[in-house]
Amino acid sequence: MKLQPLTPFEPVLAYGIPSGSQWIAQIKWDGVRMLAYYDGTSAELINRRGNRRTLQYPELARPEAYCRAGSVILDGEIIALSGGKPSFHEVMRRDSLKNEAAIAVAVPRVPVLYMVFDILYCNGSWLLDEPLSRRQELLKEHLLPHPHVQQVPSYHDPAQLFSAARKGSLEGIVCKDLNSTYAPGGKDKRWQKLKIISDVTAVAGGVTFRDGQVNALLFGLYDDAGKLHYIGHAGAGRMTVQDWRTLTAQIEGLITERMPFAELPERSKGAVWIKPELVFKLHFLEWNPSGTFRQPVIQAQVGLPPLSCRMDQKS
Structure with missing residues (x-):
């Protein structure tokens, strides 16, 4: 794979909901942060620490099956559900496996979803300096229907989403500035996480x-x-x-x-x-x-x- 792994951009912990029309909010998923790389010939799934996880998630190992781009880097979270809610324990039943036979058995028993919220590279061009609003548009254009992949919905009323997440006993929300560029390895207030759990x-x-x-x-x-x-x-x-x-x-x-x-x-x-x-x-x-x-x-x-x-x- 020709594309070099990136360290993902991280949100900072916040205790109040930001105000202003430039903010959107997304659910904070209790899963495993994962970047999907496809250079046109080969593909890899690599977590936030730079460890390969392509073997562990064979249903997600071919980004060309869920993204129409000829080359791409996607950013998102792999989750597994328990009782209709994301469960870190469940996704770790997949993430911790190393044996191909055990993984083959686990795939139908512990189904996963790749919740994609960003696109960093597309058709040979870097998008890191594009505003989040533009990256969101490109992500919507390029993602294909797939049983194990979804684009993370964005909401323009963070307070309402936070209230809904609290009622659903979810982990929290992430508020993002639509003008924000993507800084690999960075962490600043342009992305803010508000935790419920x-x-x-x-x-x-x-x-x-x-x-x-x-x-x-x-x-x-x-x-x-x-x-x-x-x-x-x-x-x-x-x-x-x-x-x-x-x-x-x-x-x-x-x-x-x-x-x-x-x-x-x-x-x-x-x-x-x-x-x-x-x-x-x-x-x-x-x-x-x-x-x-x-x-x-x-x-x-x-x-x-x-x-x-x-x-x-x-x-």
């Missing part, structure tokens, strides 16, 4: 056991000095019995006498310390004044580097 990616530094099996994890985030700070523990979540069994087996090789946290966690009684190598995505209600999270729910284990779990997620 807070989330964090944290590393496990300890576990507790019940009847010989892991039943909860102690989580932390790194500061700029590389110190791991405890943010709370969680045992509730979407993990299955088999997930806990697999996790218990993983833990065996990580147990250590050295506590990895900068300070002794309040929930240290009965804890077994582990090397901070396992990363998880969690939903939670809010941050407590003590710096811990309230009512955390484990969504899934994710293959991210532990040092990417940073304290700046709290701001």
Whole structure:
């Protein structure tokens, strides 16, 4: 593939809905950020960290099947539904697979949708300096009907969409300035995310056991000095019995006498310390004044580097 992978443009966290006619709003999907590349001969799906995921999503591996452009880069989110709503746990059942046979079995069991919200390159021309309004028009012109691909709808009343997302218990919305260009690797206020459900990616530094099996994890985030700070523990979540069994087996090789946290966690009684190598995505209600999270729910284990779990997620 001749096209070089880009680091996607990111929204900043906001706490108020922006005003002005230049703003549109889109649903914030609880899935996996994915860019689709097609250079006219070969194609790749590559996530925000630059990792290839073409094997994991064979139904999306041919962008020419859902985009009429001769060459293209699309930006969007791959989601899987549970109970009619996007579920990060469900999409990770696909994203974490590496074996082709297992992927073939999972394709009909865990169907996915590619929710496309931007087009960055089309027919040999870069669109990064075009305003979002123009990129949206081009995306609409070039996307083809496909059972696993949809263009993300845009709404001109962000407050109304935020209210609807709250009623539907969705993750939140993203507000975008129609005049905004696309800055690869950038992150600024031209795109703003408003969360209904807070989330964090944290590393496990300890576990507790019940009847010989892991039943909860102690989580932390790194500061700029590389110190791991405890943010709370969680045992509730979407993990299955088999997930806990697999996790218990993983833990065996990580147990250590050295506590990895900068300070002794309040929930240290009965804890077994582990090397901070396992990363998880969690939903939670809010941050407590003590710096811990309230009512955390484990969504899934994710293959991210532990040092990417940073304290700046709290701001």
